[in-house]
Amino acid sequence: MTEAKLSRRNLLLGVGGAVVFTAAGAGAGYAIADSKDDAETPQAAPQAGPAKYRSRPDLRTLPDVTITTPANATAPGYIFLTPASGAGLWGPLIVDDKGSPVWFRKVPDPATVAIDFKVQQYQNKPVLTWWEGTIGGTGGQGVGQGEFVIADMSYREITRVRAAGSEQADQHDFVITPDDTAIFWVYDPVPYDLSAVGGPADGVLHDGVIQEIDIRTGKRVFEWRARDHVALSESYAPLPQGDSAHLPYDYFHANSVGLDADGHILVSARHTWANYKIDRRSGEVRWRLGGKKSDxxxxxxxxxxxxxxxxxxxxxxxxxxxxxxxxxxxxxxxxxxxxxxxxxxxxxxxxxxxxxxxxxxxxxxxxxxxxxxxxxxxxxxxxxxxxxxxxxxxxxxxxxxxxxxxxxxxxxxEWAGAPLDQPALGLHVDGGNVVVSTSWNGSTKVAKWRARAGGQPQALTQTAEAARTGFETTLQLPGTPEYVVAEALDSSGKVLGTSSAIPVRV
CATH class of the missing domain: 2.130.10.10 (YVTN repeat-like/Quinoprotein amine dehydrogenase)
Structure with missing residues (x-):
């Protein structure tokens, strides 16, 4: 992910003594101001509405996650979501057992969504994977056109996996195999005679296609097509009717793919109410489970x-x-x-x-x-x-x-994230004191925060510490020092990362 870096050139002097800056790891304007001047400083509000996180105002519309049954002897790890709503802030999101954000990345505009965000192994290392693209389809059934992202423990993109040929990858599943290949679905609209099931002879069929791609080379190593093995008569989905009759008939609607213990492929098809085991070498259906032709x-x-x-x-x-x-x-x-x-x-x-x-x-x-x-x-x-x-x-x-x-x-x-950017910092003056708001998007090792302040960046003698309290932690420094730095500390007190030195007054 591309992040903006703080430098003296980024500093802009606002009215009423406010300073607006671009914080490291943020890519958005963040305000340092006396609270009475905030409303008068247009640069301090890059988006409408109050900032949810003063250190990261670019995340102001990040959805809240509510925990209704608090964690009780739960499995270790974080929760991985891809929130989608009309707000438009779509992307992969990690939260902890309290619902507090750990990491978020907004996917690119326009009309791009993230789907199926999870931890996998690639080249014997833990990675994050998710799908990015656009979703359409007929009859209310989502069909994706996009590609898969693989990111490392520092949230850097390692590669993007795309379908072979002219097709684009569907969003429904993405599995990295022990051979470092990727298995996923492609929805391929093909001309098809649908008259046998009551449709037009010049109809269109959405064929479910499994592709297995070598991640390093992009070479296709296996392909399987549902229409070669599963009859249209096995579907429970109705044909498109009337003016929609020539839209693709989504008879199969594949929505998961994975490996069985013996290495053969397991498939779920929503519209046939059936699961399939597919021979990974020959492509033959070894058995059907459920549906109209269950074995x-x-x-x-x-x-x-x-x-x-x-x-x-x-x-x-x-x-x-x-x-x-x-x-x-x-x-x-x-x-x-x-x-x-x-x-x-x-x-x-x-x-x-x-x-x-x-x-x-x-x-x-x-x-x-x-x-x-x-x-x-x-x-x-x-x-x-x-x-x-x-x-x-x-x-x-x-x-x-x-x-x-x-x-x-x-x-x-379980996930251990170590972002390469700096912690983000937001400051404002309240009642003659400096309120320090700090966060570090993606870091999973921060146990507490330390704020250091003083008259020069090299002479920061005043300190305050606080335990991490969710995505953003707030500390208070008495008086109005010239510069403030935030340090992220692990449970032993080791400094994991340091923000840039931010001037309180100019």
Whole structure:
């Protein structure tokens, strides 16, 4: 991420003794002013409305995350979200168990959104990955055109992964394999005779295409097309009608891809109500689970519809996020569903379900993942909630974005971020004292903050310390020194990073 750096050339003198500056790691104008002059200083308000974080006014519309069930013996790690709303501040967001932001990056305008933000391994190192692009589609079904971002522990982009050929990558999933290849979906609109299912002979079909790409070279190493293996008659989705009849028919609607324990590919297709195991070498469908042509008999509690996120769990069972609702509503509540598959007996047996206390129904999106300690984590998709469960199904953390938001998926994972930019600093004078507001977007090791002040940047003898209190921490210095510096400290008191020296008065 490109960040603005503070220098003396960035300093602009405002009215009433206010100083407006561009803080390191921010890329936006930040104000240092006596509070009575703030309203009279137009440079101090680059956007309308009050700043949520004085040290980072560019994040003024970052959505609040509310924790309704406080963390209770939760798995270690942070929560990974991609808030989306009409406010337009879309991007990957990390928060802690209290809902406090840890890192946020706004994705580029115009009309670009971020989807599926998570921690993965690339070249044996932890990385962040997410999708950026635009989303359209027919019949209210989201189809993406974009690319995937891979960033390192300092939030620097390592590379972007794009689909091979003329297509663009769909947003629904992105999996880095142990071979450092990437597996994801492409939605390919192809001319197709739809008359066999009641559509036009000169119709268009949205084909679900798996691509496996070597990340380093960009070379395609595997491709699979749904229309070669799954008949249109297996779909539960209605054809586009009337004036929309020649729009692409999204009969399959792939929404997850991953690897089974044996290395073969697992697929979820929302519109066929089925999960598939695909031979990674031949491309043949090894089995179908669910839908109109299931190779297995499912017991009543294992039946699902309009599902997402088909995964293998460590004990050999499988899980999905069973929406139970979509184009039609088949269940009153969405759920996380765990079941066992007996390939010899061709049976599927219910193991466990995870429901939300508010009996949520999510017609679109959502995910369900096993945590490292045996617990589980659900992102409720179209509903702006996320929930962490103990292995026995007890809720041990629950929270939500603002109710006008949603996050395609939500994850929990351990992460250690070490940004390369400087901490950000905002100052204002209040009652003859200097109030110091400081933050460091993305740092996960800061335990407390120290403010140092004095008459010259090289002579800062006055100090104040405070424990970190969320994304932004506020300290107070008596009097009005000439310069202030903020230092980020770890739990042992070691200095992790230092802001630029900011003049209080000019």
């Amino acid at each position: 297995f008999t499912l017991d009543e509690k294992s039946k699902f519809s309009w599902q997402h996120d088909f995964r293998r769990r460590r004990d050999g069972s499988y899980s999905i996020f069973d929406n139970g609702a979509g184009i039609t509503k088949e269940r009153e509540e969405s759920r996380g569903l765990v079941f066992k598959v007996d390939e010899a007996a061709k049976t599927v047996t219910f193991v466990q379900e995870f429901l939300h206390p508010k009996k949520l129904s999510a017609p679109t999106q959502g995910n369900f993942r096993e945590l490292a300690d045996g617990g589980s984590f659900i992102g409720w998709g179209q509903q702006p909630y996320f929930t962490e469960y103990a292995p026995d199904g007890t809720v041990r953390l629950d929270g939500h974005l603002p109710l006008d938001n949603q996050s395609y998926r939500a994850y929990k994972a």
